[in-house]
Amino acid sequence: xxxxxxxxxxxxxxxxxxxxxxxxxxxKHPEExxxxxxxxxxxxxxxxx
Amino acid sequence: xxxxxxxxxxxxxxxxxxxxxxxxxxxxxxxxxxxxxxKTSVFNALTKQRQHIGNYPGxxxxxxxxxxxxxxxxxxxxxLPGTYSLSAYSLEEIVSRxxxxxxxxxxxxxxxxxxxxxxxxxxxxxxxxLGVPIVGALNMSDEAEQKGIIIDKQQLEGIxxxxxxxxxxxxxxxxxxxxxxxxxxxxxxxxxxxRHLNYGTRLENAHNDIIRVxxxxxxxxxxxxxxxxxxKLLENDRDxxxxxxxxxxxxxxxxxxxxxxxxxxxxHFGEDSEVVVSEQRYAYIRGATKxxxxxxxxxxxxxxxxxxxxxxxxxxxxxxxxxxxxFLIYQMTFTLGNPVSGSIGAFFGWCSNSLESLLxxxxxxxxxxxxxxxxxxxxxxxxxxxxxxxLGLSFLEDTGYLARAAFVMDKFFHIFGLHGRxxxxxxxxxxxxxxxxxxxxxLANPRDRIVTIMVSPIMMCGAKIPVIAMLAAAFFPEHAxxxxxxxxxxxxxxxxxxxxxxRNTLFRGGQTPFVMELPPYRMPTxxxxxxxxxxxxxxxxxxxxxxxxxxxxxxxxxxxxxxxxEEDATITSNLEVVNExxxxxxxxxxxxxxxTAQQELIYSFGGRIGKAIQxxxxxxxxxxxxxxxxxxxIAAKEVIISTMGILYGIEGEQVDEEASDDEIMLKDRIEVxxxxxxxxxxxxxxxxxxxxxxxxxxxxxxxxxxxxKWPLFQAAYTLFVAxxxxxxIYQVGSLFISGA
Numbered sequence: 024x025x026x027x028x029x030x031x032x033x034x035x036x037x038x039x040x041x042x043x044x045x046x047x048x049x050x051k052h053p054e055e056x057x058x059x060x061x062x063x064x065x066x067x068x069x070x071x072x
Numbered sequence: 073x074x075x076x077x078x079x080x081x082x083x084x085x086x087x088x089x090x091x092x093x094x095x096x097x098x099x100x101x102x103x104x105x106x107x108x109x110x111k112t113s114v115f116n117a118l119t120k121q122r123q124h125i126g127n128y129p130g131x132x133x134x135x136x137x138x139x140x141x142x143x144x145x146x147x148x149x150x151x152l153p154g155t156y157s158l159s160a161y162s163l164e165e166i167v168s169r170x171x172x173x174x175x176x177x178x179x180x181x182x183x184x185x186x187x188x189x190x191x192x193x194x195x196x197x198x199x200x201x202l203g204v205p206i207v208g209a210l211n212m213s214d215e216a217e218q219k220g221i222i223i224d225k226q227q228l229e230g231i232x233x234x235x236x237x238x239x240x241x242x243x244x245x246x247x248x249x250x251x252x253x254x255x256x257x258x259x260x261x262x263x264x265x266x267r268h269l270n271y272g273t274r275l276e277n278a279h280n281d282i283i284r285v286x287x288x289x290x291x292x293x294x295x296x297x298x299x300x301x302x303x304k305l306l307e308n309d310r311d312x313x314x315x316x317x318x319x320x321x322x323x324x325x326x327x328x329x330x331x332x333x334x335x336x337x338x339x340h341f342g343e344d345s346e347v348v349v350s351e352q353r354y355a356y357i358r359g360a361t362k363x364x365x366x367x368x369x370x371x372x373x374x375x376x377x378x379x380x381x382x383x384x385x386x387x388x389x390x391x392x393x394x395x396x397x398x399f400l401i402y403q404m405t406f407t408l409g410n411p412v413s414g415s416i417g418a419f420f421g422w423c424s425n426s427l428e429s430l431l432x433x434x435x436x437x438x439x440x441x442x443x444x445x446x447x448x449x450x451x452x453x454x455x456x457x458x459x460x461x462x463l464g465l466s467f468l469e470d471t472g473y474l475a476r477a478a479f480v481m482d483k484f485f486h487i488f489g490l491h492g493r494x495x496x497x498x499x500x501x502x503x504x505x506x507x508x509x510x511x512x513x514x515l516a517n518p519r520d521r522i523v524t525i526m527v528s529p530i531m532m533c534g535a536k537i538p539v540i541a542m543l544a545a546a547f548f549p550e551h552a553x554x555x556x557x558x559x560x561x562x563x564x565x566x567x568x569x570x571x572x573x574x575r576n577t578l579f580r581g582g583q584t585p586f587v588m589e590l591p592p593y594r595m596p597t598x599x600x601x602x603x604x605x606x607x608x609x610x611x612x613x614x615x616x617x618x619x620x621x622x623x624x625x626x627x628x629x630x631x632x633x634x635x636x637x638e639e640d641a642t643i644t645s646n647l648e649v650v651n652e653x654x655x656x657x658x659x660x661x662x663x664x665x666x667x668t669a670q671q672e673l674i675y676s677f678g679g680r681i682g683k684a685i686q687x688x689x690x691x692x693x694x695x696x697x698x699x700x701x702x703x704x705x706i707a708a709k710e711v712i713i714s715t716m717g718i719l720y721g722i723e724g725e726q727v728d729e730e731a732s733d734d735e736i737m738l739k740d741r742i743e744v745x746x747x748x749x750x751x752x753x754x755x756x757x758x759x760x761x762x763x764x765x766x767x768x769x770x771x772x773x774x775x776x777x778x779x780x781k782w783p784l785f786q787a788a789y790t791l792f793v794a795x796x797x798x799x800x801i802y803q804v805g806s807l808f809i810s811g812a
Contacts, residue, residue: 024434024436027434027435027436027439028435030436030439031435031436031439031629034439034625035625035626035629037622038621038622038623038625038626039622039626041618041622042619042622042623042626042707045618045619045622046767046768046771049506049768050506050768050771050772050775053506053507053509053510053772
């Protein structure tokens with residue numbers, strides 16, 4: 024069915040776009056990764072990155 | 073929130089529209105203090121800004137400012153980096169003192185921890201030497217009272233020659249009094265900083281003689297506090313020496329006099345002149361606090377911390393205790409998490425089956441079951457393990473133990489040629505390497521910084537956890553906790569060993585000292601621990617639903633297309649029928665999966681990549697499917713799991729016939745794959761821990777070190793080391809284990 028391929032291609036394009044934007048954002052806002060840090064609750068300055 | 077608060081928030085977005093910079097009536101107040109003094113909370117209370125408040129030794133290297141309007145004046149606050157002293161050892165110290173010297177704030181508010189006044193007064197004395205008006209905030213005065221510490225504020229004010237205000241920054245208590253006093257000092261209504269400490273006859277003679285020579289240059293006198301430069305020259309402070317060299321009319325004369333005095337002091341006291349100066353400061357502080365600080369015997373509060381620290385910080389027991397605690401956490405993670413993981417696997421199996429009964433077979437059904445459910449489900453199956461792991465770590469974090477771990481590891485780091493502060497990037501990297509790389513900014517020495525950045529991504533970050541957990545649970549079910557702990561330990565040992573190699577080859581050089589602040593132990597609240605656990609685990613779920621989902625879609629596509637040409641598929645299918653007939657004649661022989669599906673996989677884009685890598689990685693025991701997964705894992709390490717899930721999903725049933733049809737547990741699938749064995753799993757775990765960091769980390773390394781040569785070097789050397797170790801493990805292991 025053509026619409027099945029259409030959904031797959033759309034999902035593919037959206038995924039690539041999302042990942043590119045996500046990586047750009049991660050570099051711009053590295054402090055988001057601080058949420059996983061074992062020292063996060065003791066860290067005064069994660070916003071200063 | 074009142075109207076004033078709202079205005080401040082608005083100003084935060086459209087900076088300086090509300091307060092005009094041209095206003096002559098601006099008072100600049102710098103906030104200084106040791107890390108853990110509660111400086112950030114006082115800054116927040118003064119500026120009404122919402123920021124995170126904590127008590128871990130700071131990693132601030134950037135300046136934070138905030139403005140308010142008070143009594144018709146604009147008050148600008150500058151939050152200086154948290155420092156223990158104003159020596160030129162760290163970037164924070166240099167940033168702080170350069171700000172005071174160059175920007176000349178009207179007042180410095182020095183935030184002092186009332187529960188640990190002796191240590192905190194050291195920085196205050198150094199600010200006094202800079203000759204700037206100071207107001208001292210006796211912060212955490214409530215905690216001091218709880219501990220039975222009574223400070224005679226009036227007497228201490230007299231001794232130090234500065235006004236003091238009692239505050240509780242976290243509750244905003246006393247902050248308005250502090251502001252009022254600071255404004256009065258700035259306006260000259262209250263005199264501050266009238267006294268300097270007396271360093272004793274010999275040091276004072278030296279000090280005065282150096283001031284005499286310094287004063288021969290009137291421009292230099294206008295620029296700096298002679299008192300401060302003179303003391304710094306006695307300490308042989310490299311930054312002060314540089315200032316004299318570059319800006320004084322007679323640098324040789326000044327430096328010669330200073331050198332002569334240093335030599336005389338050293339021969340008289342038998343100590344380095346810097347040590348003598350700091351000992352004099354501490355002696356003065358001890359005297360001042362003895363007079364003004366009294367402690368009632370509330371022994372219980374303090375002694376618990378001291379008693380625990382006797383073991384936790386013990387020279388010999390500290391590191392074994394840290395290792396045992398981490399082992400117990402990992403053991404608990406697997407014991408409690410594994411059974412729940414099985415239920416989640418069954419749930420995704422049920423989802424797959426339901427979709428199959430709802431949708432006709434075709435590319436969309438393959439996409440949904442093989443791509444999305446196998447990819448995302450494969451990662452989410454490990455959520456219980458992640459939850460229990462973060463439960464344990466959050467508990468340790470909230471008790472204050474992790475700061476002790478930092479202290480213990482500090483000594484250990486020096487053995488490997490790393491600065492104690494490198495522990496911070498290492499620990500942050502064990503959550504995520506991207507902020508870990510950034511936190512290496514705390515290292516002033518460029519060599520320390522580069523080495524730390526090069527090795528810290530080897531730590532077991534959140535993304536590697538599900539990969540290692542899956543392999544440990546699949547191949548070492550009885551000892552999964554022990555294996556996971558061993559791999560965690562291995563990541564530390566390999567990162568430190570590589571640092572030692574770098575420090576002795578590419579990046580030779582000296583080290584600088586480091587002081588670690590230790591907050592008291594606290595009993596964590598259930599709410600706090602659960603909140604931290606949830607915060608971290610939710611990140612995992614979010615990542616599975618976003619990055620992993622997107623990556624799974626791309627990988628499924630790469631592993632499904634292009635399709636095998638019709639005639640090739642027919643030949644493979646016919647061969648498969650023959651194979652099935654033959655194997656049915658030989659009872660007990662194992663049918664290793666669906667050949668057509670495997671040929672299709674090999675024919676796909678992803679399969680071609682895997683096949684291209686295979687000639688190299690086969691020596692480490694990896695087949696082409698692992699090659700594809702590891703290649704995809706460069707995007708993000710969890711993608712290794714989702715790729716394997718997709719591969720097995722596409723390839724079809726390879727699960728043991730006794731296994732439930734409803735389960736899509738990847739670990740059950742690879743467990744019965746003849747290409748895997750405990751030895752391959754071990755080799756794979758080592759490879760995953762070390763090989764090329766994820767793309768986001770590499771880009772961050774480039775950003776931090778300013779050149780692509782560093783991330784390229786990092787990718788190359790980690791790949792080489794990972795491959796060498798994995799091949800070594802597999803080849804040596806194969807000699808001992810038959811059939812590996």
